[in-house]
Amino acid sequence: MDTTDSRGRGRISTGIPGVDDVLAGGYLPETATLVRGPPGSGKSIFSLHFLAAGIDSDDTTLYVNLGEPKNYIRDTAREFGFDIDGLNLLNLSASGDQFRSDETYTLFDSGEVETPSLVESIRTEVQEINPDYVVVDPVTEFRYLAPDDHQFRSQILGLVNFLKNEGVTVVLTSQAATSMPDDDLQFLVDAVINLGDGSDHLTLHVSKFRGSSVKSGHHTLQITDDGMRVWPRLDPNHHEREHTSAKLSSGVPELDSLLSGGLTTGTITFLSGPTGVGKTTTGLQFMKEAAGRGQRSVLYSFEEDRKTLFERAEAVNIPVGAMIDRGTLNVEVIGPGELTVDEFTHQLRSEVEDNHAEIVMIDGTSGFEQSLRGAGTDPMQHLVKIGRYLRNMGVTGLVTNEVHRITGEFRATDEEMSYLADSIVILRHVEYKGSLRKVIGVLKMRTSDYENQLRQLEITKHGLRVGESLPELRGILTGTPNWKDDGD
Template identity: 80%
Template sequence: MATVGKGKQQQRVGTGVRGADDILGGGYLPESATLVRGEPGAGKSIFSLHFLAAGIDADETAMYINLGEPEDYIRDTARDFDLNVNGVEFLNLSPSGDRFQEEETYTLFRADEVETPSLVKNIRTEVQEVNPDRVVVDPVTEFRYLAPDDHQFRSQILGLIEFLKSEGATVLLTSQAASSMPDDDLQFLVDAVINMLEEPGRRTMHVSKFRGSSVRRGHHTLQITDDGMRVWPQLDPNRHERERSTAKLSSGVPELDSLLSGGLTSGTITFLSGPTGVGKTTTGLQFMKETAGRGQRSVLYSFEEDRQTLFERAEAVNIPITDMIDRETLNVEVIGPDELTIDEFTHQIRTEVEDNDSEVVMIDGTSGFEKSLRGVGAEPMQDLVKIGRYLRNMGVTGVVTNEVHDITGQFRATEQGMSYLADSIVVLRHVEYKGSLRKVIGVLKMRTSEFENQLRELEITEHGLRVGESLPELRGILTGTPTWDENVD
C-alpha cells in the first residue's frame, strides 16, 4: 500500500491479522508507530510477522529489525504459520547476530556522533538502502539495556521513530511488558498501543491508544492456531441495525398462539422459563418447525444437551429436525464446555443472521451459556443483553430457555434476575393435581401486545405439542400445589 509520504494516499495499512483491522477501523494509519505490548509468549512476534507478510503480499517492501530472537528462528516461526516473509529484509541485531557482534561498543549514540559505531546509525543506513514501507522493531525494549540512562533511551527511540516515519514507513515496535520493566515512556512516544493479554480462559487484544481515529474499545478474543493469529471482535450491538418487521411468528399450535395474541413478535426476545423436563426446548423447536414450514431458517445453540439426545427427543414429538437440517431451514450447534469464547460465539450468531439469513435464534440454556463460554465477564447476563440487543436491531426473533431449579413450590419466573432482558416471558410449570403430575403453560409478560392472562394445560405427545383449554377452576397453580374451585363456571 502506498503511504502518505509515497503517494499521499490516505488509506489504512492492514495488520494482516484476521479480525484486527475491524477493531482498528481498517488498520494502522500510514506512517504511524504502534507499540505492541505483551508478556513473553503473548504472540507479539507472530502479530508482527503477519504485518510484514501482508506487506509482501501487497508488493510492498518490509524490514524486520530483530534484537531478540535470531533471524533463523523468526523465519522458522513464519514458516510454521505459512507466512510469506521471503521478501523481508532482516537487520539482525540480536545478541547472536553477526552485525551486533561486530560492533565495538553496545552503547547507543545519537546519529550525529559518528566518531563511534552506533546501532542507530546502522539502522538508519539500512533503512535508507531498503526504503521499506513496513518496519518491525522486535523488541524495542532491548535498546533500554544499551542506553546510559532513561532520558537518553527515550530520546534515541523518539529519534528512531521519527526517522522511520519520515522515510515513509509504517512502524511496529514490540515491548516485553512486565512489572520489572515498565514501558510507560514508550507508550507516550507512539501513535497507537495494542495490548496482548492473557486472561482467564483466553488471550485478548486491547487497544488503549490510537491517535487520529476511533477504534473499537474493549478486550477482544485473540487466538493463535496452526493457521496463524486471529482476532474475534466483541459484539457491539450499536454497529448493527436493519429494518424490522412487526409480524407475528406462529407456533403452529392455535391454543399456544392464542396465549401469545397470535404468536411471537418478530425482532423480540422471548424467555421460555421453567424447571427441567417441562418442555422448554420442545416449545422453542415448535416455533422453529413452523418457521421452517414457511421456508425460513432458524438456528439453535444447545448448551445443555448432546446432539443425539436432542434429535431423538425432537423426532419423538413429531418435530422433523433431521429433515429441517437437510433442507437448510435449521442449523443446530451443540456447544460444549470451554469450546468457544464469548466473542467466537457472537461471531457465529452474526454469521447466521447476516450471511445465512436466519430469522430465529434460540439459545438453549442460560446456565450452560454462563458456564460453557470462555471469557464471559463477571456479569454474564450482560453478554446475553448485548446478544439480545443485536437480535432486536437486526429484526431477528430470539428465544432463550431459562431453567429454574425448583420443580414445584413457590414460583419464580427466573432465578438469575433476567426478566428485564426479555420482551416476553412464557412460563412452563409442573403441577400436581389429584396425584397426577401435569404441565401448564402461560404468558407472564409481553411488551409488544396484549396477551391471554390464563394458564393452559400443556401436553407433549408423539403427535407434537398440545395446549388445552384455559384452567380457570384451578387456584394456586404457580405454587405447584393447586386446588379446585367448584364454584367457577
C-alpha cells in the same frame, strides 16, 4: 494491503483476521504502533502477519530483529506458513554476527556509543531499501544499551520520527513487564495494542489510537497452526438494519391465542420453567412453523447433546433432520470451555448476517453462563448484548431458562433476568388428583396484549398440544397450585 475506512481514509491491513475490524480498517498510514505484551503472547507472530501481508501486496518490508536469533525468525515464519522470501531482515540481536567480533565489542563498550550506532544501522538500511513497512522487535532492547531513560526516549523518538518522515508505517514491540515498564514508549507512538494473557485465553485490547475510534474491550485472541486471529467483542451499537414487526406463529392455534397471535418478530422471549417441562420443544415448535415458510433458524444447545436433542424432537413430530437438510435449521452444541464468548457471538453474527437466520434460540442460560470462556464475573451482560444485537437486526430470540425448583414458590427466572426479556412464557408442572400435568401461560409481553389465562400443555408423539384455558386452576404463582372442583 491498502484499504479505506468508513470515512474514506487509507488504512493499512494488519494481516490478522479480526484485528482490522477492531481497528476500524487497520493501521493509519505513516503512524507508529506499539504492540506490547508478556513473553509468549504472540508479538513476533503479530508482526510477521503484518509484514507477510505487505509482501503479498508487493510492498517493501523490513524486519529489524533485536531480540531473537536470526534463524528463529525464519523458522517461526515457516512454522506458521508465512511466505517471507521477499522480507528484508536486519539482524541486530545480541547473537548476531556483528556482536561476535572484537571490533564490535569495542564499539559497543559504552552505552553512549552503542545506542546511536544501532539507530544508525537502522537509518542506513531504511535509506537503502526504502521500505513501506518496518517492524522493530523488540524496541525495549534499546533500553539496555542507553545510559539513562532520557537518552532512551530521545533515541526512540528520533527513530520513530525519522521512519514516519520517510513515509513508513511502523510497528514496535515491547516486552511488557513490571520489571521493565514501557509507559514512556506509549507516549511516543500513535497507537498501543495490548496482547494479554487472561485467566483462560489470550486477549487483545487497544488502549490508544490517535485519529480514529476503535472497538473497545478485551477481544479474544487465538494462536493456531495457521497463525493468529482475533474474535472481536460484540458491540450491538455497531449493528442495525431496517426491519418490520410481525407475528410469528407457532402453528398451534391455542398457543398463538395465548400470545395474541404469536411472538412478535425482533423481540426476545424467555421460555421459563423447570427441567422436563417442554421449554426446548416449545421453542422448536416455533422453528418448525418458520421452516414451513422457508425461514431459517439456529439453535445453540448448551445443556443437551446433539443425539438426545434430535431423538427427543423427532419423537414429538419435529423433523429437525429434514429441517437441517433443507437448510431451514442449524443446530450447534456448545460444550463446556469449547468456545470463548467472543467466538460464540462471532458464530451467531455469521448465522444472522451471512446465513440470514430469522430465529435464534439459546437453549439453557445456566449452560451459557458456565460453558463460555472469557465471560468474566457477570456472564449475563453478554446475554444482554446478544439480546440487543438480535433486536437491532430484527431477529427473533428465544431463550430457555431453567427454574430449578420443580415445585414450591414460583419464580419466573432464578437469576432475576426477567428484565432482559420482551416476553416471558412460563411452563409449570402441577398436580391434579394424583397425576402430574403441565401448564403454559404468558407472564409478560411488552409489544402487545396477551391472554392472562393458563392452559394445559401436552407433548405427544403427534406434537405440541395446548388445551383450553384453565380458570379452575388456582395458586400456581403462590407455589401451591390446586384445582377448584366443580362443586365449589
